[in-house]
Amino acid sequence: MKTREIHLASRPTGWPEPSNFELVETELPAPAEGQVLVRNLFMSVDPYMRGRMNDRRSYTPPFRIGAPLTGAAVGEVIESRAEGLAVGDLVRHQNGWREHTLLDASAAERLPGLSGISPSAYLGVLGMPGLTAYVGLLDIAGFKKGDAVFVSGAAGAVGGLVGQIARLKGASRVVGSAGSAAKVAHLQEALGFDAAFNYRDAPVAEQLNRAAPDGIDVYFDNVGADHLEAAIGALRVSGRVAMCGAIAAYNATEPPPGPRNIFLAVTKRLTLRGFIVSDHGDRTAAFVEEVGGWLRDGAVRYDETVTDGLENAPSAFIAMLRGENVGKMVVRL
Amino acid sequence: MKTREIHLASRPTGWPEPSNFELVETELPAPAEGQVLVRNLFMSVDPYMRGRMNDRRSYTPPFRIGAPLTGAAVGEVIESRAEGLAVGDLVRHQNGWREHTLLDASAAERLPGLSGISPSAYLGVLGMPGLTAYVGLLDIAGFKKGDAVFVSGAAGAVGGLVGQIARLKGASRVVGSAGSAAKVAHLQEALGFDAAFNYRDAPVAEQLNRAAPDGIDVYFDNVGADHLEAAIGALRVSGRVAMCGAIAAYNATEPPPGPRNIFLAVTKRLTLRGFIVSDHGDRTAAFVEEVGGWLRDGAVRYDETVTDGLENAPSAFIAMLRGENVGKMVVRL
Structure with a gap:
């Protein structure tokens, strides 16, 4: 044919x-x-x-x-x-x-x-992006109830679910960044983020400090570059970063500058951990059961x-x- | 008095x-x-x-x-x-x-x-620097027998012991960097490093690639800056970095540039973890027993x-x- x-x-x-x-x-x-x-x-x-x-x-x-x-x-x-x-x-x-x-x-x-x-x-929500959000937040960043969570690219397939899982699992605060005012409104109104900002409006570090004045415990990184640097600055002692993607670099012909404050990882005892979802197929059953359940109940929106x-x-x-x-x-x- | x-x-x-x-x-x-x-x-x-x-x-x-x-x-x-x-x-x-x-x-x-x-x-060897080397290599970087290890500041109090512990625990290769030809000779001749280089001689990335042509599994970072960037480039899949210090930044009035290749942490599933030895006092007894024993036997030189x-x-x-x-x-x- x-x-x-x-x-x-x-x-x-x-x-x-x-x-x-x-x-x-x-x-x-x-x-x-x-x-x-x-x-x-x-x-x-x-x-x-x-x-x-x-x-x-x-x-x-x-x-x-x-x-x-x-x-x-x-x-x-x-x-x-x-x-x-x-x-x-x-x-x-x-x-x-x-x-x-x-x-x-x-x-x-x-x-x-x-x-x-x-x-x-x-x-999406029941596919690779969903599993990425689930494994990255829970296993790689070791999310615990009470953590304050920041996710970049929060209006994307992965980021939107990261924020919702964090909320459903008892985050003390969920903050997201996105690239338009409409997305920011969507995060706060539809997805239940506590705070969100448009990274094009002002430096990310400045906006993140306003959105999470007491700092963050977990950063789920979809973007890299200035977002990663801002998150390192905002992380509290024993903070954790799940490094999932660096969309800021994908189309760059020169690598963007690295985080100049990476030495804070020592004084703040940070862990930065990269992952690829295909290594974590063993978590599929738990993911489908938990996120599928939320989806059926209407607790998660996609x-x-x-x-x-x-x-x-x-x-x-x-x-x-x-x-x-x-x-x-x-x-x- | x-x-x-x-x-x-x-x-x-x-x-x-x-x-x-x-x-x-x-x-x-x-x-x-x-x-x-x-x-x-x-x-x-x-x-x-x-x-x-x-x-x-x-x-x-x-x-x-x-x-x-x-x-x-x-x-x-x-x-x-x-x-x-x-x-x-x-x-x-x-x-x-x-x-x-x-x-x-x-x-x-x-x-x-x-x-x-x-x-x-x-x-030194039985004090805070010794415990730093022990905890950083074994607990933070999760050293395993067969790992290839790179340590910067290798002629210092911490670095010299990191290399020796790695060797005694079965590293496949131990590489160190230091700041003079005399120190490089000392690492290879007295401390049993497989390879060592003077970071002032040529770009670190270039020298590290020559010293560890098959890559590394663990990087123990005492320096930060260009050393960290070179190590991220040389790390193999599932590589680990113990971030102990960033002496390159301590006296800088401007922060040194961050690692431009940090996005490789995603594709190579790297873990970068900072630590402060004072959080790890619970490892003192194991450290004193093991390193003290090597010291008595003459297996470790300080x-x-x-x-x-x-x-x-x-x-x-x-x-x-x-x-x-x-x-x-x-x-x-």
Whole structure:
């Protein structure tokens, strides 16, 4: 059958541009024994994909030029030659950036349907971003009841859930930063943050000191750069940083300056710890049970920014890197 | 009785100078009930004291202008009105920077004599610097057999022991940096480091890559700045940094630049953890048993740079900050 996919046309220097991507029409053979044919319903665009566009091995290998990009997607089985997978089944897999795909049964994770919740939740609050928030806050930063928590990129897929989990687990204060007044209002009004600020309004350190005048115990870092430096300054003795991402650096051609106050880690006995969610698959069951429960109860809210059409996936990806989304950015196919 | 002590005359800006100190003759009353009079034998000069010269609370309060400085010292009881302490006893306490002192019994730690070892060892390899090396390497950095270890300031009181403990505990490679060719030779020839370099010879990152071409698992940081950045670059996946000191920053009037590659902590899942040895007194018994044993067996070597006379304590302190010592810098009184 004929289908369409997005290929990497060239590698970006700095910010990616639409010309780095190419929409390609291609022909899929019929599924072989043990395979399924899947029609993708939603695909994910995530910050980590920017790293894979470079010709440099990071924790995942680079995308190849002239080949389709990959990434999380949910789809519906439309033809099956694999035991245990039937037509109509909902599956999650890594062959995003295309409208249809052939999958070996082992590459398709069968998902229960969610009543009243879009299957795209499996790419966000119940997917990799959700697990990232859960593991980063609870395991990496060792969140404890009563901690004051700051999260950057708080209106993003990960950050919004970090703040909500912290609140539900008894944080003394939850502070978030985001890149627009509308997002700041959303954090305070919809997600229950105690304080939030727009990092474009004034230096982060100054705004963080106002938002958390007694300091913080935990910083969940999605941004790096000035946010990390401000958080190091605001952390109290025995403070902890979960280093999850550094979106400020992803499109920089020169590395941003490092935190000049890093020596405070000694006097304040800080711990800074980086992590990659794929190392923590063993926490999936606990995560799905706890966050899934909150979702069913309405205790956790999740937001999505939805773009329609595979041809718009590159611009959705670039918009997400620019912070134009609220909550999880997904592409509906 | 008449005695002499060193007072803080003024606070330094940048590097301390002799004029920041004043040698003062003073009169000590006879010991009150519960007190001892101690003649100090050796006093310690340590990097952390530089922070206490500033008018800014760090993890210890600042020294006061016009009052004697304090710090670890070992001395001999010459008059006792305290139960459990007799004339001739060797004690360790915090009233250094003076030739004699009155102590409440609770402020004096009675020490066993060491056969063939100078009592000054209680200020170094068996004192706070030794415990710092032990806790930092084993507990904070979580050293494991087979780890490749890099330590900066390796010819100092802490660094020299870090390298030796790592070797004795089965490190795959022990690398040190120091500030002169003589120190580098000392690390390799006397202390058993596998490789060492003079950080003044060429960029640290370049020299570290040559000294540890397969990377490192643990970095024990006494220096900060370019050393920390180089170590972050050289650390392998799941690498750990014990942040102990940042001597590069102690006398700087502007903070040195932060590590520009800190975002590698995410992709390499690094942990950077600061610590202060005084939080870890519960490890003293294990430390004394293990390191004391190595010392008795001759498995661990310790070095001292000894300056004579209280009047020379300020210049010994400044020389230590400039890295002119090999091993522990002490003043014999």
